Amino acid sequence: MQIQVLKSKIHRVKITQAELHYVGSITIDEDLMDAAHLIENEKVQVVNVNNGERLETYVIKGERGSGQVCLNGPAARKAAVGDIVIIISYAGMAIEEAKQYKPVLIFPDERNKLI
Secondary structure (H helix, E strand, C coil): EEEEEEEEEEEEEEEEEECCCCEEEEEEHHHHHHCCCCCCCCEEEEEEEECCEEEEEEEEEEECCCCCCEEEHHHHHHCCCCEEEEEEEEEEHHHHHHHHHHEECCCCCCCCCCC
16 A cells, blocks of 8 residues: 655745746746756645645746746636745655655745755
């Protein structure tokens, strides 16, 4: 049996853009992606600290070093520019593996830069 466990988290980043007329997804600065061990097209959950909205989408690479965090498509209605969000990824693991796994947690600064 496998269970879903926290794989990685980008804790409290600021939404820099919201593009309603786009196919969909969340665009994330590639530096943040690398630090959080996220890959392009990976499924993530986005939790909005400002309004309590939660959504699932997939990751698109943003410009490295830009601090970009952009909700695209219908997800753009779930946050405003300046809102603080938490981006979470999960992984399926056997219970014994999950007990030993240590998730990757990153805490960017107020400009979405790595500390």
